[in-house]
Amino acid sequence: MRRLNITAKIWLSVGVFIFGYLLSTALSQFQSREACASLRATSEALFPAAQRIQEAEAAFQRMVKGFGDAVVMQDASGLDRAAEDGRQAVAALKAVASISGLSSERSAETGRLALSLDQLLADARRIYGAASSGTLSESMQDEIRTLASRMEEASAALAKAKEESAADLHRQLSALETSSVHQSSFALAVFAITLIVAGAIVHLTIKRSITGPVVRVIAGVQEAANESARAAAQMAQSGAEVSNNAQEQAACIEETSASLEEISATTRQNADRAGEADRLMQTVRQTVERAARSMDDLNSSMTLISKSSQQVAGVLKNIDEIAFHTNILALNAAVEAARAGEAGAGFSVVADEVRSLAHRAAEAARNSSAIIDQTVEHVSKGVELVGQAHAAFQQVSVTIGNGSQIVSQIAASSDEQARGVSNIGQAVSRIEQLTQRNVANAQQTAEGASEMTTQVEGTRKYLDELVAVVGLRNA
Amino acid sequence: MRNTQIFLCLVLLAVCAAVTAFAGDIKVIANPSVGASSVSADEIKGVFLATKTSLSDGSHVEPVLEKDGPAHEAFLKQFIGKTDTALETYYRSLVFTGKASMPKTLPADAEMVAYVAKTKGAIGYVSAGASTAGVKTLEVK
Numbered sequence: 378m379r380r381l382n383i384t385a386k387i388w389l390s391v392g393v394f395i396f397g398y399l400l401s402t403a404l405s406q407f408q409s410r411e412a413c414a415s416l417r418a419t420s421e422a423l424f425p426a427a428q429r430i431q432e433a434e435a436a437f438q439r440m441v442k443g444f445g446d447a448v449v450m451q452d453a454s455g456l457d458r459a460a461e462d463g464r465q466a467v468a469a470l471k472a473v474a475s476i477s478g479l480s481s482e483r484s485a486e487t488g489r490l491a492l493s494l495d496q497l498l499a500d501a502r503r504i505y506g507a508a509s510s511g512t513l514s515e516s517m518q519d520e521i522r523t524l525a526s527r528m529e530e531a532s533a534a535l536a537k538a539k540e541e542s543a544a545d546l547h548r549q550l551s552a553l554e555t556s557s558v559h560q561s562s563f564a565l566a567v568f569a570i571t572l573i574v575a576g577a578i579v580h581l582t583i584k585r586s587i588t589g590p591v592v593r594v595i596a597g598v599q600e601a602a603n604e605s606a607r608a609a610a611q612m613a614q615s616g617a618e619v620s621n622n623a624q625e626q627a628a629c630i631e632e633t634s635a636s637l638e639e640i641s642a643t644t645r646q647n648a649d650r651a652g653e654a655d656r657l658m659q660t661v662r663q664t665v666e667r668a669a670r671s672m673d674d675l676n677s678s679m680t681l682i683s684k685s686s687q688q689v690a691g692v693l694k695n696i697d698e699i700a701f702h703t704n705i706l707a708l709n710a711a712v713e714a715a716r717a718g719e720a721g722a723g724f725s726v727v728a729d730e731v732r733s734l735a736h737r738a739a740e741a742a743r744n745s746s747a748i749i750d751q752t753v754e755h756v757s758k759g760v761e762l763v764g765q766a767h768a769a770f771q772q773v774s775v776t777i778g779n780g781s782q783i784v785s786q787i788a789a790s791s792d793e794q795a796r797g798v799s800n801i802g803q804a805v806s807r808i809e810q811l812t813q814r815n816v817a818n819a820q821q822t823a824e825g826a827s828e829m830t831t832q833v834e835g836t837r838k839y840l841d842e843l844v845a846v847v848g849l850r851n852a
Numbered sequence: 853m854r855n856t857q858i859f860l861c862l863v864l865l866a867v868c869a870a871v872t873a874f875a876g877d878i879k880v881i882a883n884p885s886v887g888a889s890s891v892s893a894d895e896i897k898g899v900f901l902a903t904k905t906s907l908s909d910g911s912h913v914e915p916v917l918e919k920d921g922p923a924h925e926a927f928l929k930q931f932i933g934k935t936d937t938a939l940e941t942y943y944r945s946l947v948f949t950g951k952a953s954m955p956k957t958l959p960a961d962a963e964m965v966a967y968v969a970k971t972k973g974a975i976g977y978v979s980a981g982a983s984t985a986g987v988k989t990l991e992v993k
Contacts, residue, residue: 513954
């Protein structure tokens with residue numbers, strides 16, 4: 378049943394209907410044949426029997442009347458005719474008794490009645506024959522009275538037989554009628570049951586195969602619609618949330634972008650400053666180098682000064698020797714001036730002056746020599762210091778070289794950083810675009826969700842309509 | 853039409869007068885065992901046509917007829933309304949159907965009186981002038 382499709386099921390229902398119709402028709406045919414047989418029995422046995430008994434009764438009544446007339450009117454001429462009527466009655470009864478289709482009981486009863494009627498007829502013929510001619514003696518009256526009661530009995534028996542045969546006929550006919558009614562009722566009942574069964578099958582089919590699935594589909598779709606509505610609401614909510622978040626995100630990103638711009642600017646500035654520092658370092662190195670070279674020059678100058686000083690010391694020794702010699706010469710001159718007496722007195726003053734000058738020259742030469750020695754000492758110390766300074770400058774130059782290298786590295790790093798920051802800025806601006814698009818998408822999603830809600834409402838309306846069409850509210 | 857009605861009325865009056873005139877010609881007698889002292893014409897007709905076997909007071913009666921004669925004729929004419937032949941046919945039909953027996957028939961007033969006097973419940977009639985010794989004369993209402 379479940380495997381058949383709807384068309385097959387409907388055809389099955391119609392088939393049941395047709396089968397029931399054919400069954401009830403066949404039953405009616407069968408029963409109408411039975412009714413025909415019964416009707417034939419009635420027309421061949423019961424009806425003629427009833428008719429014959431009626432004839433017999435009529436003949437008997439004619440006989441009674443004939444005898445009565447003969448007795449009352451004292452007219453014997455009617456006796457034969459009355460006896461003839463009586464014989465007819467007996468013959469009719471005998472004919473009834475010989476009808477084959479009657480029940481044996483009825484036949485036997487009719488036979489007995491015929492016999493008693495025959496007997497009665499013989500007695501009546503005799504007694505009424507006597508009574509119809511002349512006065513009625515007491516004994517004759519008794520006999521007539523007995524006969525009258527017998528006649529009465531016979532008449533009653535005949536009437537009873539007539540009634541019974543009529544009742545038989547009536548019973549048969551009413552049985553026929555009843556069976557006909559039963560038959561039609563039965564056929565009607567079969568038809569009705571078939572109709573009900575077919576109707577039930579159709580109903581069940583429709584309920585199971587059409588209404589049930591439709592109801593299930595409706596329930597499923599309704600549930601899906603509810604789910605969709607819920608999902609749409611959620612979607613709208615989350616869309617709005619996403620939109621808000623995205624807007625917030627966009628704001629954050631803008632802030633980030635601004636910060637990045639600042640960082641980029643700072644980094645670029647750093648790079649620039651690093652470059653500047655590098656350049657300054659280069660300048661410093663050059664200066665230092667120049668200073669180093671100056672120190673070298675200074676060193677050589679100092680050496681030269683040392684040499685000059687030594688030369689000056691030599692010169693001073695010469696001067697000292699000269700002073701010494703001069704002193705000696707002065708002494709000699711003083712001595713010669715003293716010998717020369719007064720002529721030589723002027724000379725002796727000059728010679729003293731020359732000697733003091735020689736002393737002073739020697740002293741100055743000794744002072745200068747000390748100074749020169751000090752100077753040489755200082756110069757050699759200065760040379761040493763200059764060497765130290767040169768070494769320091771060398772170290773400074775190396776350090777500056779290192780620093781310059783580091784500053785160059787810093788500048789390169791800053792450049793790289795600036796590029797990186799610029800890349801980050803590009804990425805952030807792209808992220809910003811994406812975020813804007815996300816915001817737009819989220820808004821679209823929210824709109825789509827609300828549209829979906831509307832659609833779901835429409836679907837629900839259609840579903841309600843479908844439910845009304847199917848005629849089930851409990852779904 | 854009007855004349856015919858008047859004529860019929862006159863005939864009716866004449867008949868009534870005749871009946872009244874005959875009433876005096878017979879008297880109805882009964883055995884003294886009969887309790888009633890008077891009897892109506894309808895009762896008499898019923899008793900003599902065997903449709904009644906008792907009077908209004910409950911006493912059982914049996915009709916007795918005279919064979920012929922003026923009293924019989926007068927009785928038939930006054931109470932029964934049938935001829936003698938018709939009455940016999942009537943009784944024979946009753947006998948034939950077993951409803952009654954032929955009534956006792958007596959030749960004259962004297963036998964009638966004697967029979968009624970000795971038969972319990974007997975009711976009969978005699979000429980107005982006949983002796984009614986031993987019987988009871990019933991007044992006809």
